[in-house]
Amino acid sequence: MTTAAELRGFASVKRVKARLEAACPGTVSCADILALMARDAVLLAKGPYWPVRRGRRRASPFLRRHVRRQGPRPQGPRRSTPATTATRRGLFSSDAVTGEYVRRVASGSFDEEFFRDFAESMIKMGNVGVLTGDQGEIRTKYRQPVRLQSASMATSSSWMVMLMLVSAAAAAASSSSAAGQLRTGYYRETCPKAEQIVFGETTRIIRASPDMAGALLRLHYHDCFVQGCDASVLLDSTAGNASAERDSDPNKTLRGFDAVARVKDKLEKACPSTVSCADILALMARDAVLLAKGPTWNVPLGRRDGRSSTAASCGGNLPPLCSNVTRLLESFAAKGLDVKDLVVLSGAHTLGVAHCPNFADRLSGDPALDGAYAARLRLQCNKGNVTAEMDPGSFTRFDTSYFRQVARRRALLRSDACLMDNPFTAAYVRQAATGKYDGHFFKDFGESMVKMGAIGVLTGNQGEIRLKCNVKNKHLHH
Ligand code: HEM
Structure with a gap:
């Protein structure tokens, strides 16, 4: 019944905490480290990525005493009946209520949906009863009470630290109070038309x-x-x-x-x-x-x-064209935008053109670009055309054919092609490419545009x- 005793990974958390303390003493809470490490572990295991909101603080000691009482009971409700089959198959009975979902995902045809759901639920879970502001403390050592240190600021170039900094910027950007002051119909009185x-x-x-x-x-x-x-x-x-x-x-x-x-x-x-x-x-x-x-x-x-x-x-603000997907995610995170916003807003490339120098380096031997398509583009640029349509044949129409191009290795820009390198963005591209989710993409696009329109x-x-x-x-x- 004891859950805490079965947990592993304490040493890894301690290691990350030590690096962070060396870089930014007394700044990053252990609670935030847990949330970020969980997210990164999933991504490194080729799973989805999601933005983690930071600002958690150390829990008060009583929580530990209450873990046993509050932790989920693997056996689930004793009297439950639909649970029994699932329990026999190794699932906790508490999972059985979601049996329908399990069967759906088990079919293997809904991986992208599961990735998305997983990310959303992790964000929700990460918000459970967090301490923020003046509550709790930022421990300087994992598992030890906080002691004020003299700030000997060491620098570290570790990707983890960089991620934390980017993430902190994202939190700052997304919590902008000015954004909250925008409102629809703002000119109703002053300029109704x-x-x-x-x-x-x-x-x-x-x-x-x-x-x-x-x-x-x-x-x-x-x-x-x-x-x-x-x-x-x-x-x-x-x-x-x-x-x-x-x-x-x-x-x-x-x-x-x-x-x-x-x-x-x-x-x-x-x-x-x-x-x-x-x-x-x-x-x-x-x-x-x-x-x-x-x-x-x-x-x-x-x-x-x-x-x-x-x-x-x-x-430093516009993501560079030669970005890989991690760099794009960081650029977006720095503006309070997440992985979904990245793939959805990249869909803007269903409209418009790009100049040859912006993709010329991809035309000879980029494995992420379809060979025949590259040859056509080469010809086009050599003939003296200055630009190419980013979504050929449909570059003045806002639709999902951009995603079909990206899914078929016909993305014009490197930043579009690399959307296939991240499980979440690739899943979104493939789903939108089917043409069966135009309504979803349209709705997502409006939502992400509103978020983008509130930046700073x-x-x-x-x-x-x-x-x-x-x-x-x-x-x-x-
Ligand atoms: C993800 C990072 C992005 C990168 C690296 C990127 C890069 C580029 C580049 C290099 C061009 C071609 C410019 C030219 O050669 O004339 C372009 C065009 C365009 N981009 Fe992006 N872009 C990104 C995201 C976005 C977003 C978020 C939007 C809007 C929400 C957007 C909307 C457009 C449009 C509509 C065009 C066509 C412009 C035209 O026809 O003149 N892009 N982008």
Whole structure:
């Protein structure tokens, strides 16, 4: 009946704790270490990945005394009848209530569903009765009472420590209180026609050039990942700031600035100084997807525009093109986005084009790229084409054919191809590729866009409402 005595792995936890104490004394709780190690163990055993929320603190001693009483009883309820068969087959009777689920997963056709469920349930389990804030303590040694140490900060490059740092950033990003201040219908009183004006103008823009849908969606993503969704990506370089975000390498291929300016002009005429450029980007991205026959969603509004923009800030924030899937996950985690957001938002590559230099290195012998497809692309780029459609034949239509391309080793970008290297993202790609889950993907996409649209937003009195999206207000008045 004693459960604690059967547990193993204490020495491993102790080892990780010692490394973390060397890197960041008195900072990372043992409870968080357990949650992170459990997650990493599953991933390393080729299972799913999920984001772990941090901030747990050491449990009070009474918990240990109560483990015996509170731990689940492997025998389950004594009188249970449907449980008996499962118990005979080696399952705990408490599992028998989920017999139907077991049979379904046992068929082997629902691995991806199980991975997803497992990740979700682990997150739920990790939230059970946690101590946070001032409760409990951060032990400096595993199993020993906390003693304040003089902070001799050692550095460590271990991947575990890096993961912790990235994770901490994710927690910070996702708990942004400003994000909570956004709300749908924000302009109902101050500019009741705002969303209608944006939609009307975006419709005209995309009717005239259907390929603008991708450009507008990408603008919002590049805005949000660098310094938050504050329209800093739209600011021009100036005499005082020779190199704004817009002029950084990854942003050189951004398009759609004129389209945003056009919408902004309309809004300034209808409701001067009211609707921020950051909100315009979020609304135009939403409308572009709908106009490309994709889903729609409610956009929480109330963002304000930032007053700074530097090319240098793009590097570490936008995931590099040559990323492997771990690097992509880290980039997303640093913004409070998880593995599901990564695979779902990568689905944006159902729209638009990529320039040859962005995939040229994959055209000779990348095993993750179908040979015949690579040969066609090589020809295309050699013939002088500057770009290729990321979802050939359907690059102005928002659908799930992107996932079919990725599943068939026809992903144009390395970042798309490597989605097949992680069990969770690969499972999602394969599932969406069947074409039977378009509704699920559409819903997921809207949800992830809302999350992305809340990254590091400015609200209330922060920032300003720019009069022109490419210039800070101060510059206009001088
Ligand atoms: C996961 C990391 C990502 C990487 C490494 C990445 C990289 C790229 C690259 C290199 C291009 C081609 C640019 C060009 O050559 O013109 C591109 C295009 C595009 N990206 Fe991404 N991207 C990522 C995520 C996203 C996300 C999250 C979104 C939106 C939610 C997005 C939306 C787009 C769109 C719509 C295009 C087409 C743009 C056009 O037609 O002008 N991307 N991306």
